[in-house]
């Protein structure tokens with residue numbers, strides 16, 4: 630039987646709605662919030678206000694683009710967490726309202742599971758490559774850096790996680806001290822293409838097991854800037870591309886190091902990446918090269934599924950719907966929904 634799911638994502642600063650029929654994406658509309666750029670980061674109060682303004686037109690557009698009437702929706706999937714509570718609340722409340730109005734089930738989704746399950750979406754004209762179970766997912770976003778063992782769409786286990794900053798956070802914070810606009814990740818990616826990745830050496834963590842750490846890298850980046858700017862006030866401007874290339878190279882090396890270890894430990898060789906930082910060209914190239922060397926099958930998400938989107942929420946919702954995992958009307962948003 631065909632299942633048509635409306636997905637809603639509002640965990641951070643993108644308001645998104647998508648319509649999915651089984652695995653096939655019929656529409657995926659994202660309203661990004663420009664309001665945060667001038668503050669150099671997401672301001673939670675402004676984010677929830679913008680979600681309130683965006684949510685109705687975004688859902689309307691998603692239904693129209695899909696050519697689907699509200700009466701054809703079988704269930705509504707929404708992000709319950711993790712994320713900003715005020716932002717999540719807008720999506721959760723909207724989902725509840727629609728669930729009551731149309732008398733259809735509510736399906737809550739963990740945002741992080743959504744990122745991982747984006748690898749199972751197909752496009753109307755094209756089947757995309759899907760990993761086989763079990764696979765390892767490197768989930769890298771602004772708030773999370775995790776290695777996840779995925780045994781089925783509903784069974785996932787975090788086997789490595791950052792003990793301090795996330796990879797995206799490392800990019801964003803280092804970009805900020807160089808005076809680059811928010812979010813810094815994509816800007817660093819672009820500038821890095823012109824620079825020498827070996828120009829500077831920054832600290833790499835030495836921690837046991839599969840966990841990550843990026844705070845040492847951030848501190849050593851900061852000290853390098855401080856010392857060199859003291860000698861030459863134009864240092865950042867003159868060496869921006871080399872700084873970006875060296876920073877990106879270090880982040881990618883740190884990420885791959887533990888991923889290789891995780892693959893060796895588990896014997897799993899289907900490796901996927903997901904989350905905002907999976908758009909990074911250094912990481913994408915690095916993982917493909919490593920995969921060739923080690924006999925992995927590597928799965929890179931389409932760019933439109935790397936950053937926050939409702940398509941992945943609808944996809945995860947579809948799996949929960951099939952398993953009969955529905956939510957009640959008293960479900961509340963959760964800022965921290967750490968365990969998968």
Ligand code: KG4
Pocket residue numbers: 641769770771772773796797798800801812813814815818904905906907908909910935936937
């Ligand atoms: O998954 P996402 O959209 O939101 C969270 O759930 O955090 O990820 C946003 C993060 C930001 O830190 C942003 O700088 C980073 O993804 N990012 C990138 C790139 N595109 C987005 N980082 C490095 N290179 C990129 N091309």
Ligand code: ZN
Pocket residue numbers: 740744770904905936937
């Ligand atoms: Zn995300």
